[in-house]
Amino acid sequence: MEIRNEKPEDLEAVRRVNVAAFGRASEAILVDRLRGTDATFSFVALHTEQIVGHVFLSPVAIDGNCPGDRLVLGLAPVAVLPEYQRQGIGSLLIRHSLKECDRFGVKAIVVLGSPEYYSRFGFAPAKEKGLKCEYSVPEEAFMVLELESDALEGCNGTVKYRLEFDDLE
Ligand SMILES: CC(C)(COP(=O)(O)OP(=O)(O)OC[C@H]1O[C@@H](n2cnc3c(N)ncnc32)[C@H](O)[C@@H]1OP(=O)(O)O)[C@@H](O)C(=O)NCCC(=O)NCCS
Numbered sequence: 001m002e003i004r005n006e007k008p009e010d011l012e013a014v015r016r017v018n019v020a021a022f023g024r025a026s027e028a029i030l031v032d033r034l035r036g037t038d039a040t041f042s043f044v045a046l047h048t049e050q051i052v053g054h055v056f057l058s059p060v061a062i063d064g065n066c067p068g069d070r071l072v073l074g075l076a077p078v079a080v081l082p083e084y085q086r087q088g089i090g091s092l093l094i095r096h097s098l099k100e101c102d103r104f105g106v107k108a109i110v111v112l113g114s115p116e117y118y119s120r121f122g123f124a125p126a127k128e129k130g131l132k133c134e135y136s137v138p139e140e141a142f143m144v145l146e147l148e149s150d151a152l153e154g155c156n157g158t159v160k161y162r163l164e165f166d167d168l169e
Contacts, residue, residue: 001089003096006042006054011035013051014044021079026168031077033164034058039071041104043096045080045089053080055093057101060110062131064157070107072152074161094121098147107151110144110159118143130156 006014011032018028034040037058045053057073075097080089098121101109110126111118112133123143126132129152133142142159146152 001092002046003043003092004046006044010044010051014042014054017051017054017081018077018079020081021085022077027077027079030164030168031056034162037162039073039106041073041097041100043093043100045093047084047089052084053089053093054078055097057097057109058162060162061160062155062157063134063160064130064155066152066155066157070151070155071105072108072110072159073101073106074159074165075109075111076161076165091120094118098122098145102147106147108144108146110142112137112142115140115143121145126159131159132157134158134160 014031015028018031019025034056035042039059041057043055044051055075055078057075060072060074062072075094078090078093098109111123123145125140126142126144127139129144131144144152
């Protein structure tokens with residue numbers, strides 16, 4: 001399994017992976033709309049040269065207090081072709097993202113999803129760091145991971161995803 005940055009020639013395969021994983025086009029369209037935005041990351045997982053997984057990260061804003069210019073990203077979406085799920089590919093994509101974002105100087109990453117799944121990568125309830133999600137979601141489903149200790153010291157408020165996310169139901 002190879003994990004690498006998305007290349008221009010991957011776009012169609014990335015769309016296919018997202019549509020197949022989510023069973024609808026919304027996430028694929030979201031990725032198409034966000035691609036090219038500053039400080040976004042897009043990684044693909046390849047199995048025998050076929051793209052079988054994809055993860056995307058984009059900047060979020062903290063509406064509240066967060067002194068300094070701290071880059072915080074939202075991890076979404078992450079998708080693995082149904083026939084390749086539960087083989088560790090999603091985990092590889094997420095761990096690779098965390099490593100690359102850390103190298104790039106990202107301070108923290110937020111995610112909205114299953115606490116059982118994301119806690120295995122070190123994500124903890126965002127509430128513990130004084131952050132809440134702008135969407136009405138179960139509190140425990142909104143999580144954060146600081147890539148440096150105390151990276152979010154002094155920050156609190158509502159996390160806002162880019163406007164493109166508003167079209168996602
Ligand atoms: C979520 C997803 C990316 C995980 O990819 P994956 O390659 O199957 O994940 P891994 O093999 O690394 O991990 C599988 C484990 O995660 C758990 N898991 C996966 N998705 C989960 C979910 N939504 N809720 C709870 N647990 C989940 C599985 O139970 C499995 O646990 P186990 O190994 O103890 O049985 C993949 O299932 C997928 O594409 N789902 C559809 C799209 C989606 O919901 N994306 C996430 C929201 S953005």
